[in-house]
Amino acid sequence: MRKFALFFLIFGLFAQQEITIKIKGGVPAIRIAVPDFVRKVKTERGEMSALELEDTFKSDLSFSRVFDPLSPSLLSLVKNRNPEKPDLKAWESVGATVVFVGKVEEKDGKLRFSGKLYDTRTGNFILGKSYYGDEKFSRLMAHRMGDELLKFFGQSPIFTSKIAFISDRDGNRELYIMDYDGANQIRLTYTKGMEMLPAWSHDGEKIAYTSYRRGTPELYVRYIYEGKDKLIATGGSNITPDFSSDDNLLLYSSSLPGNPEIYIYNFRTERKRRITFSHAADLSPKWSPDGRKILFTSDRSGYPQIYIMDKDGSNVRRITFQGSYNASPCWAPDGDRIIYVSRIEGKFNIYLFYLSTSEVIKLSSGFAMNENPCFSPDGRHIVFSSNRSGKYQIYVMDYDGKNLRQLTQMGNNLMPAWSKIKYRR
Amino acid sequence: MKKLALGILTVAFLIALGGCKKKQEVKVVPPISKKAEKKAEVVEEKPIVKPAVEEENIEAMSLEEINRKGYLRRIHFDFDKYNIRDDQKPILQRDYLWLSSHPTVKVLIEGHCDERGTEEYNIALGEKRAKATRNYLVSLGISYDRIKIVSYGKSRPIDPGHNEEAWAKNRRAEFVIIAK
Numbered sequence: 157m158r159k160f161a162l163f164f165l166i167f168g169l170f171a172q173q174e175i176t177i178k179i180k181g182g183v184p185a186i187r188i189a190v191p192d193f194v195r196k197v198k199t200e201r202g203e204m205s206a207l208e209l210e211d212t213f214k215s216d217l218s219f220s221r222v223f224d225p226l227s228p229s230l231l232s233l234v235k236n237r238n239p240e241k242p243d244l245k246a247w248e249s250v251g252a253t254v255v256f257v258g259k260v261e262e263k264d265g266k267l268r269f270s271g272k273l274y275d276t277r278t279g280n281f282i283l284g285k286s287y288y289g290d291e292k293f294s295r296l297m298a299h300r301m302g303d304e305l306l307k308f309f310g311q312s313p314i315f316t317s318k319i320a321f322i323s324d325r326d327g328n329r330e331l332y333i334m335d336y337d338g339a340n341q342i343r344l345t346y347t348k349g350m351e352m353l354p355a356w357s358h359d360g361e362k363i364a365y366t367s368y369r370r371g372t373p374e375l376y377v378r379y380i381y382e383g384k385d386k387l388i389a390t391g392g393s394n395i396t397p398d399f400s401s402d403d404n405l406l407l408y409s410s411s412l413p414g415n416p417e418i419y420i421y422n423f424r425t426e427r428k429r430r431i432t433f434s435h436a437a438d439l440s441p442k443w444s445p446d447g448r449k450i451l452f453t454s455d456r457s458g459y460p461q462i463y464i465m466d467k468d469g470s471n472v473r474r475i476t477f478q479g480s481y482n483a484s485p486c487w488a489p490d491g492d493r494i495i496y497v498s499r500i501e502g503k504f505n506i507y508l509f510y511l512s513t514s515e516v517i518k519l520s521s522g523f524a525m526n527e528n529p530c531f532s533p534d535g536r537h538i539v540f541s542s543n544r545s546g547k548y549q550i551y552v553m554d555y556d557g558k559n560l561r562q563l564t565q566m567g568n569n570l571m572p573a574w575s576k577i578k579y580r581r
Numbered sequence: 582m583k584k585l586a587l588g589i590l591t592v593a594f595l596i597a598l599g600g601c602k603k604k605q606e607v608k609v610v611p612p613i614s615k616k617a618e619k620k621a622e623v624v625e626e627k628p629i630v631k632p633a634v635e636e637e638n639i640e641a642m643s644l645e646e647i648n649r650k651g652y653l654r655r656i657h658f659d660f661d662k663y664n665i666r667d668d669q670k671p672i673l674q675r676d677y678l679w680l681s682s683h684p685t686v687k688v689l690i691e692g693h694c695d696e697r698g699t700e701e702y703n704i705a706l707g708e709k710r711a712k713a714t715r716n717y718l719v720s721l722g723i724s725y726d727r728i729k730i731v732s733y734g735k736s737r738p739i740d741p742g743h744n745e746e747a748w749a750k751n752r753r754a755e756f757v758i759i760a761k
Binding site for chain 2 (some may be wrong): 329350353368393395409411415439484503528570
């Protein structure tokens with residue numbers, strides 16, 4: 157935020173104009189021209205890394221739905237490619253609002269990636285950034301640069317976000333993480349038990365998940381960069397955790413009292429508080445982005461349906477009435493949209509629901525299991541698992557069901573959770 | 582002469598009679614003896630084969646071997662249901678007999694589901710199935726603290742298929758002997 161304020165100061169007038177741009181209804185707002193990067197590399201490895209960096213940066217922008225990069229044929233119309241002084245009039249004439257000029261240099265086995273963003277109408281240089289690091293971090297440098305662009309335009313950074321998931325590629329179900337685009341898949345647990353249903357903290361350093369390492373489903377928190385686990389809940393089945401935006405309160409469901417009820421664990425006091433009291437299975441609690449309400453599922457009506465309540469468990473209201481089996485809800489960062497799965501003829505599809513209007517839109521199609529949908533931190537993308545190609549794999553699609561892409565290949569991969577960012581008022 | 586003739590007649594008659602008797606015996610005896618043998622077999626089986634011999638086996642076997650023998654049979658459930666079906670009760674009654682004749686044995690009941698539920702709800706459903714199975718055995722007389730339960734939801738199907746036959750197999754409660 158501080159950096160953001162700085163931009164405001166420096167480029168006051170312009171920045172204000174750009175920040176009012178709203179990306180709505182999937183109409184890409186920012187036409188960006190990204191001419192091929194200038195590459196100054198000495199080794200073959202450097203060349204490969206530089207190319208990977210450029211590819212990563214470009215595919216980030218096309219994925220975002222915030223930017224609408226100019227097609228190669230439009231790019232080729234602009235002949236003057238002086239990187240120091242881009243021909244902004246020419247770029248404007250082919251439809252670009254902004255131009256990103258990138259340069260990758262190799263120095264002592266490391267890469268320097270610098271980029272400059274220009275406004276084609278005003279002719280202003282509006283953003284400059286550079287990164288320096290080992291060649292193996294070329295993807296990360298590209299993601300960081302992309303995030304700076306998103307932040308500059310008032311959007312949530314998502315290119316450095318990660319996805320936690322469960323995979324049985326090595327035999328039994330263990331916890332993994334990967335970059336949002338499927339790269340860098342890393343195994344985190346080696347319990348030989350069974351792991352399931354992970355959830356990220358907002359600081360990106362913790363994952364709450366269920367583990368059968370001691371026989372029954374217990375709730376743990378993994379401190380990713382310390383490699384440590386903390387046992388949160390045991391006895392009965394302890395599943396479906398969700399961190400509050402300050403990461404101090406963890407919602408989860410436990411069947412310790414005899415049937416699944418919703419609890420809040422407080423990390424500071426290390427105490428638990430039960431907030432639902434029904435004879436039904438209450439599961440999948442999710443904090444609203446402002447932390448004042450909780451979404452959850454309950455089969456108190458006979459079959460699972462989605463409910464909303466205040467954070468103390470009062471004022472319970474059912475919100476889904478279409479379909480006989482609705483579960484696995486996820487709240488969008490805007491607080492108005494939720495996604496969930498609905499069962500029809502034994503198969504699951506993903507639905508979008510507007511809390512303000514109760515409008516329902518079907519997002520996934522086909523006769524397969526499409527499960528555990530989860531929004532990206534900017535609410536524009538949805539990750540989910542599906543067995544549409546045989547085994548369960550993890551897929552990402554946009555909020556309108558478009559741009560489907562598969563992120564995993566080996567074994568069964570399921571129960572994805574996209575990392576979060578802090579809620580900003 | 583009269584006496585002699587009478588004696589001969591008597592002998593002949595006796596012989597004839599005897600002949601008759603033999604024939605009758607041949608006809609009648611076999612079925613009777615078969616029935617008698619069958620009855621004897623049934624009577625012998627009950628007391629001898631079952632408890633004494635198996636009890637000793639268990640002592641000698643590892644838990645793994647015992648579980649491989651499958652003394653306790655799994656039961657199946659209806660779609661989205663966790664009540665014990667009437668046709669599954671005789672299986673649990675047999676499991677009960679085995680458990681009551683092995684009073685030191687402790688078991689884990691695993692509840693499982695077919696794929697047509699979410700991961701989360703299947704954990705809850707599998708737990709209900711395991712509990713229903715435990716409650717039934719407890720109602721027959723097995724001590725509550727001999728039975729632990731766990732739900733695996735839909736994570737461990739027996740049959741990976743996507744049809745009614747596979748689903749019916751996968752909706753189940755299984756026994757794992759955890760102490761002997």
